[in-house]
Amino acid sequence: xxxxxxxxxxxxxxxxxxxxxxxxxxxxxxxxxxxxxxxxxxxxxxxxxxxxxxxxxxxxxxxxxxxxxxxxxxxxxxxxxxxxxxxxxxxxxxxxxxxxxxxxxxxxxxxxxxxxxxxxxxxxxxxxxxxxxxxxxxxxxxxxxxxxxxxxxxxxxxxxxxxxxxxxxxxxxxxxxxxxxxxxxxxxxxxxxxxxxxxxxxxxxxxxxxxxxxxxxxxxxxxxxxxxxxxxxxxxx
Ligand SMILES: Nc1ncnc2c1ncn2[C@@H]1O[C@H](COP(=O)(O)OP(=O)(O)O)[C@@H](O)[C@H]1O
Ligand SMILES: [Mg+2]
Numbered sequence: 001x002x003x004x005x006x007x008x009x010x011x012x013x014x015x016x017x018x019x020x021x022x023x024x025x026x027x028x029x030x031x032x033x034x035x036x037x038x039x040x041x042x043x044x045x046x047x048x049x050x051x052x053x054x055x056x057x058x059x060x061x062x063x064x065x066x067x068x069x070x071x072x073x074x075x076x077x078x079x080x081x082x083x084x085x086x087x088x089x090x091x092x093x094x095x096x097x098x099x100x101x102x103x104x105x106x107x108x109x110x111x112x113x114x115x116x117x118x119x120x121x122x123x124x125x126x127x128x129x130x131x132x133x134x135x136x137x138x139x140x141x142x143x144x145x146x147x148x149x150x151x152x153x154x155x156x157x158x159x160x161x162x163x164x165x166x167x168x169x170x171x172x173x174x175x176x177x178x179x180x181x182x183x184x185x186x187x188x189x190x191x192x193x194x195x196x197x198x199x200x201x202x203x204x205x206x207x208x209x210x211x212x213x214x215x216x217x218x219x220x221x222x223x224x225x226x227x228x229x230x231x232x233x234x235x236x237x
Contacts, residue, residue, distance in 0.1 A: 003067075004030040004172060004204050005051060005089075010064030012046050012055065012228075021047050022228040023063070028172070033198065033205040035215040038225035044208045047225070048174050050074075051206075052089060053081045068172075087117045090170035092161045094177040099161060100149040106160050107133075107145065113167045132163040137193060155186035159193065166197055173198070176208040191218050 005028040012021035021043040028034050036044045049055050051066055053073065066073040068089065073081070085091075093099060101109060110132060111125040120128070133142035136159040141147050149157060158178060165173055175194060179187040195218060198205050209215050215222055222234045 001027075002030040003027045004069065005206075006067045007047065007051070008065045008067070010047065010050060010066065011062040012043070012050060013060050013062050014058055016060065019062070020059075020228050021050075024225075024228075024230050026223055026230065028204055028206060029221065030171075030204050031198075031202050032220040033195075033207055033218050034221040034223065035207045035209060035219040036223050036225055037209055037212055037215045040210055042225040043228040044210075044225055045176055048091075048176055048206060048208055051174065052085050052091065053078075054085075086113065086165075086170075087168045088170055089172040089174065090165040090168070091174045091176065092158070092165045092178050094180045100157060102149050105146050105148055106141070106152070107147070110160070110164055110167060113164050117168045128167070129163075132167055133160075135166075135197070136160070136163045137189075138163070153186075154182050155190065158182065158186075158190055162190075162193065162197070166201060166203075169201055170203060172204045172206065174206040174208070177210070178207075179214065180209070180211075187214065194218065 007024060007026045010021055010024050011019055013019045024047060036047060038044055046055060046059065050061065051073065053076065061074060068084065100106070107129050110129040114120060114125045114128050130142045138156060138159050141156065152160065179190045182190065191214065194205065197203065207215065207218055220236055224231045224233065
């Protein structure tokens, strides 16, 4: 099986001795969905953030390596990892409102992401933005020009975040509790959308959740974390 990301013997600590991720190993298989599931505080988010070198500044990686393809992620400079973030490996988080700028239209925010990573005219970026909004099920929104985040429901905001996260056709999407803040019916719609997009774009999905029933719906592989360790794993397929 083709591994796209491998976490090897990763240990993360705060204040030197307070280990919160303890010698974990996970291989993420290309094109598949791998879930990390576990109770709050078990180390899921920190494990995911380390893949993009986005750990809080007081966190220390005591041991381990992370490979994306053949790239030794933890040894990259800031400039090098920035080329990967949001481009090859992209993320969506639980609370879309904190990730969206309330003062800018959503079109502008999506266009910026496209322009930052590509040589593209502003007209093409505008068209691409409309395409993306359609792709994530926001056809209505794509027809209006000035839509601000506060005008959208939680589910619609999460769709905008998903549009941003796939704007540059990433190899890997890390979704950290992407539906936790949403109503159950909306949760299902977002999960279905993520599944569809994954298939269409051939993305590898890393799905983080505390909800095992949700994880079962979407995952090929599941790793269960507890107290910073991987306790066991299931392969559904
Ligand atoms: N900035 C921080 N400083 C100190 N401890 C932290 C910090 N961020 C997270 N932690 C601790 O690390 C542990 C794992 O956190 P996290 O990966 O966010 O858990 P999860 O995503 O599984 O809920 C928790 O005990 C949390 O309190
Ligand atoms: Mg978390």
